[in-house]
Amino acid sequence: MNEKEQQPSFMLVDGMALLFRAFYATAVTGQFMINSKGAPTNAVQGFLKHMLTAVNHFSPSHIAVCWDMGSKTFRNELFDGYKANRTSAPVEMIPQFELAKQAVEAFDIPNIGLPGYEADDCIGTIAKASANHSRVGILTGDQDMLQLIEDNISVLLLKKGYGNYEVHNPDSFFEWKGITPRQMIDLKALMGDTADNYPGVKGIGEKTALKLLIQYQNIEGILENVASLTKGQRAKIESAIDMLHLSRQLAEIKCDVPISCPLDQAIYQYDREKVQNLVRDHEYKTLLRML
Structure with a gap:
């Protein structure tokens, strides 16, 4: 086994990208998966399915999930029109932001975010800080993340469906675009x-x-x-x-945001009973099948 393979593998999950992807995949046909408490769960269940399918596929030793923390960031101060074309989140989506974070907590995975910055900036900062002692994989559907690729940082782009990925490292990216990630x-x-x-x-x-x-x-x-x-x-x-x-x-994704995620806080191991309680309480039937 070479030195690179011996390093911990750290998966950084773009929470918003996975949650919105999961929501719209089922919302188009009106499948909001309302549980007996009247709460929609389609986005959370799809998000967890995406995350756990990737965990099974890539077998990371460590994992953290990064989130946007509100709509205003330093980029809005630079340019008024930044993301001004975005509509409000659908009403069925709103309660699922908190439900998704609760679900991540149940797996003892850190939720990371910082007001004034986007999830991308948190991911960039943690990826660059971790790359000298671990192999980092960024799980996202967002091609903006490709700028973060370097020798020890890969981008795991979600493709259509579940379990389909396009994995990019510096060589594959150059072959695709003819330029460097930067x-x-x-x-x-x-x-x-x-x-x-x-x-x-x-x-x-x-x-x-x-x-x-x-x-x-x-x-x-x-x-x-x-x-x-x-x-x-x-x-x-x-x-x-x-x-x-x-x-x-x-x-440009900022890679000097004042946050950190030490590896020892992101070890991927969870209490099965805690997860099963979450699944039962919220009636996450999709997850029940996976577990």
Whole structure:
């Protein structure tokens, strides 16, 4: 066994990504799985199924779940329009945020979040701090996390259904996109992000942005060589320089958030009886079958 394989394997779970994915997978057909107390449980049950299926598949020795803590973060202070296109969570979703955290607690897994920051920032901070002594896998459906990839940090992208993953490390990412994970930040700055509601450079799509980054490395390189660009590219970039820099600030996951998760607090072992009580109390039938 080589040194890398001997290291602890630490799975960081993007709680919001899994919870929303699980909710919308069943909500479209109206399957909210209301229990006898009148509480919807479709998102929690799907979230737990995603998490436990991944645990069975990747066998981490340690695990933690990160959450957003309210809608306002430092990014809203940088840009008023950040995520301004998001609608409120559906009414059936609202009680399930707390239920999901209770379920994570029942498995003795840490719930982590910090007001003013997104789950991504918490994941980035813990991943970078843990990568020198453990193999980190980030479980998410969000491609923004790809910028965090490095030698000891992989991104485990959820694909359709349960138990289907696209695992990315530095080599596979380069093979896919032709750039390094860190260049993902500048890629998003150029393209903008419709989901997060910031424009980047209007008229520059992924294909052009990738081509420019492969040729000039980063935004500074592009701006230094702006005279060499096509007339159209130059006009688009020169008219959006401030937004380009701002978009890069919005796109970059902060990895120096004031939180920590020591490995000894994230060992994956749980009290079976405690979990079974949770499953019975909330009537999580999906989980009952898995256990």
